[in-house]
Amino acid sequence: DRLVAAVRGHLSASGRPPRGLVLLQDIASGQSILFAPRLPAEYAVWMGEIKPLSYFKDTYKVDMVFYVDEIAQVVQDRFRDHGKPLLFLLHGKNTDSGNFSKPASFEGMEKFDTDLTTLHPILTECRVIKSDLELAIIQYANDISSEAHIEVMRQARPGMKEYQLESIFLHHVYMYGGCRHCSYTCICATGDNSAVLHYGHAAAPNDRTLNDGDMALMDMGAEYQFYGSDITCSYPINGKFNSSQIIIYNAVLKAHNAVISHMRPGVNYLEMHKLAERAILESLRKEQILQGDVDDMMAQRLGAVFMPHGLGHLLGIDTHDPGGYPEGLERPKEPGLSSLRTTRELKEGMVITVEPGCYFIDTLLTKARDDPISSKFFNWQELEKYKSFGGVRIESDVYVTAQGCRNLTNCPRETWEIEAVMAGAPWPLPASGSTV
């Protein structure tokens, strides 16, 4: 007959998170108690005004507020009549990294019973289904990021540096959207760099010069009020697709559109991944880059040679939001599928990325060539043409509705749309010009 309570560290509900807040939720009554750090007088000189407790009560819309150093006393006083209180703490495994979140702790915590396993799956599931307010913020991050992508494609020219495209993006989302941070390090890959999936990190910092004839793969997304966006646009630096660029681009676009047209509650994301793989393999076969039966290619997992990453992932406060593999759902082991960050059935309210890609990656192609069973599916002579092509990725953020889904991203996707926008046309294209 005990009362139970939940404690979290570093919760924040506004753009100005003071460090060290702790939230306690009285599960029996539903009341929330926030504990704020007690700051030294010097804080006012270096960091700014010390806010009264009432500020935290109003800002975070909680029922009560105290100082962090009062937690043990408050909990004891409040639950004294109900035996030893049980604290549910947030401590769970990140299914991508394998790391664990650090549970909240405070002085005097040893006086209470704690539970490290119950809270994490519950809160994770709360994060999987987005509220209307969460959706509105993610839509905002998508709107400003879509705009910024268009600004970048309009300014891209041979002779520029990849990092200049990054700078244009960052400036647009901050200057005009108030987004101080991006959800992840910008990937501004051109030429063969676009076949490096996580290009742009400190050891490969977007420092190549853009060449006439290069494809660009721009994976960039702004964050707003802690919620992210994750968008990839691929296009030719010189503004005009050549024939092999059209082939690969349209193979990926077909996969992207096929997935979005199938998405609705109840659909399994592993099936969507395979749908994308199949669409790409079929296109490559049609262009005689591959040969043989597509079902056989699927059985041989050839999709993973061209798309070694997963089709997409849940998106929210984290770019790779948690909840992809709840208890009981196992990550697949097969090539390509093992990179998928969720194999869940879609549910209304999820926001998930759709990001098929087709890349020409030396190490993976060499491996396929060395394997006698895989090798026979490839037209190696035709593949020669794509040796330094790099890759194409098209990524949108998609909200699952009751009946289907809604694409939150708004960038030109058809090759003629991209060419028109890069040549200076407004976006969206005027109605009369949309089928040029």
Added chain:
Amino acid sequence: DRLVAAVRGHLSASGRPPRGLVLLQDIASGQSILFAPRLPAEYAVWMGEIKPLSYFKDTYKVDMVFYVDEIAQVVQDRFRDHGKPLLFLLHGKNTDSGNFSKPASFEGMEKFDTDLTTLHPILTECRVIKSDLELAIIQYANDISSEAHIEVMRQARPGMKEYQLESIFLHHVYMYGGCRHCSYTCICATGDNSAVLHYGHAAAPNDRTLNDGDMALMDMGAEYQFYGSDITCSYPINGKFNSSQIIIYNAVLKAHNAVISHMRPGVNYLEMHKLAERAILESLRKEQILQGDVDDMMAQRLGAVFMPHGLGHLLGIDTHDPGGYPEGLERPKEPGLSSLRTTRELKEGMVITVEPGCYFIDTLLTKARDDPISSKFFNWQELEKYKSFGGVRIESDVYVTAQGCRNLTNCPRETWEIEAVMAGAPWPLPASGSTV
């Protein structure tokens, strides 16, 4: 009769630092051995080309290169004939934070003797005196940051947001200077925010609207190839100093210029701090904001009411570079002086910031008013006028030469220079216009 060797973690000499490099320097022979991480084949797919060992040898200009997992074996083989090798590891206290650097470690290290105390003060002292190449990089970071500050002051207008000024700065140094990072979080403080010394952090994220009549205090510096710059410009948002803004600005400028004109090898930085305090107190007395004898004010430490931070700090790879308090030099305890990050004598080759400021900080003024001895120095009626003034800081990065010093920062500093540049004049001002 042992050979000795030095090991460091995370050393880097280029803009593309792979993680986990370890450098070993054979102190007897002077030869350097670099150990690079052995990367899994998957690295090529996600992160990019796996570089051969020869790449590291060429890039880092070392004598030998091996893999990190070979360290123990290489050390053992190499120094077998000289007894048990002694490894000097980098482990030292940061005199600002009190934190310790984490020494390098590797498998099999327990086979060697280690020394945690010798290396840190030696390497720290190497960092205090800049080489010509280091100086050239710091000059570059200063050049592009000075330019960016000017761009910001030209674009600043009432109605904009503080973060838009930040965005203009960040974009300029990245787009035109290739500086992906800043040395520290941008402080874009306007109005009374400019009296919050470390404004701009996550809980006060440069989100105020700029008003006509506000002063701006812009503390921003780009980083290039790991070396930083640290520059503050203060000016009126509307482009025209009013009378009280001129008074406070010129008080700080006088301190800034007095310090730079006195800096040369052998001069103690504590004395420079006091020189700046005295210059500010004299100006405030002349304007009848203060009253009484300036020597008495100095004895009463009144300078710290208006400038609670230190005059400056060593600058290099860290914005607050180490070496400010070598063994034997104690940090002062008195108000204001205790914030000083070094009280060393200047030496040729040091790069140090000169950043006097004058702020009207409620909590500090209230404290001074409540103290009967301090209180009588203030003309409280006159001070009323500055209630929501905020503050002024002028910060330059200065290189100590054999005979004096050289200012690496190149921003308009005189009030008429600032007004001219904000009105669109080129910088430097044309010769004929320089005394308008």
